[in-house]
Amino acid sequence: MRPTPRTSSPRRYLMCPPAHFTVTYSINPWMDPTKPVDLPLALAQWEDLRDRYRSLGHTVELLEPDPALPDMVFAANGATVVEGRVLGARFAHPERAREADAHVAWFRGNGWADDAVRVPEHVNEGEGDFAVTASWILAGRGFRSSPLSHDEAQEFFGRPVIGLELVDPRYYHLDTALCVLDDARDEIMYHPDAFSPGSRAVLARLFPDALIATAEDAAALGLNAVSDGRHVLLPQAAVGLFEPLRRRGFEPVGMDLGELLKGGGSVKCCTQELRP
Numbered sequence: 001m002r003p004t005p006r007t008s009s010p011r012r013y014l015m016c017p018p019a020h021f022t023v024t025y026s027i028n029p030w031m032d033p034t035k036p037v038d039l040p041l042a043l044a045q046w047e048d049l050r051d052r053y054r055s056l057g058h059t060v061e062l063l064e065p066d067p068a069l070p071d072m073v074f075a076a077n078g079a080t081v082v083e084g085r086v087l088g089a090r091f092a093h094p095e096r097a098r099e100a101d102a103h104v105a106w107f108r109g110n111g112w113a114d115d116a117v118r119v120p121e122h123v124n125e126g127e128g129d130f131a132v133t134a135s136w137i138l139a140g141r142g143f144r145s146s147p148l149s150h151d152e153a154q155e156f157f158g159r160p161v162i163g164l165e166l167v168d169p170r171y172y173h174l175d176t177a178l179c180v181l182d183d184a185r186d187e188i189m190y191h192p193d194a195f196s197p198g199s200r201a202v203l204a205r206l207f208p209d210a211l212i213a214t215a216e217d218a219a220a221l222g223l224n225a226v227s228d229g230r231h232v233l234l235p236q237a238a239v240g241l242f243e244p245l246r247r248r249g250f251e252p253v254g255m256d257l258g259e260l261l262k263g264g265g266s267v268k269c270c271t272q273e274l275r276p
């Protein structure tokens, strides 16, 4: 039987062109400063992603890249926005620290009221570690975001925050190991081995119908994906996810962000969602 096609809803995203993207330091296992980056290719791949969002009817806002911040293309890490309220980021590594200020300045300069924007007390790497479902905010910890940031997010957004322990350094942010497929229905896909046994049990309890990603698809960063409720944009190398997504009524859209993978990020990392 053919699945019922899903319905997409228009989204607003914040992205930052990789004009100064390079790998000169290593703060995750994907980053190897001895491997050269093809900057024109990185830009072309990023532009494909931006244009794809626009062709699907979504709005893309742009953040000005800073030559001193080569990881700024990974805009998802700069803040978390839920119901128009912005929890800024505080980065774990000094190399990325100033990105947080650029994000806060962007929100303040683009119509967000001062009291809707919080500069956080505790380390959190934005949507790298916070994922928003219909009922909860799922929050990663173990490598980057502090567990204390989970309480801070719960207090600020007034939504239950579920802490999840990441245990594999390749999956150092929650959005490398888990993706929200339908944020109106609490539907996710994830790779269980990236989580501690206790967190795996929590995920199984909360999401018994989740799509489970294999080790191969997770290693292709296939979970670093963005869904608008119908289209799921994901790294094209995660071939094993396409059919299971189609069986659920989603339309997988494979993207090649191979150059940005050298920084340890893909589709989701480049995309911060501005939730109204």
Ligand SMILES: CN(C)C(=N)NCCC[C@H](N)C(=O)O
Pocket: 027, 028, 031, 071, 074, 076, 077, 096, 127, 128, 172, 173, 174, 175, 176, 224, 263, 264, 265, 266, 268, 269
């Ligand atoms: C976890 N992902 C996939 C992201 N949301 N961001 C990618 C950040 C990459 C950057 N070099 C770093 O290590 O911080």
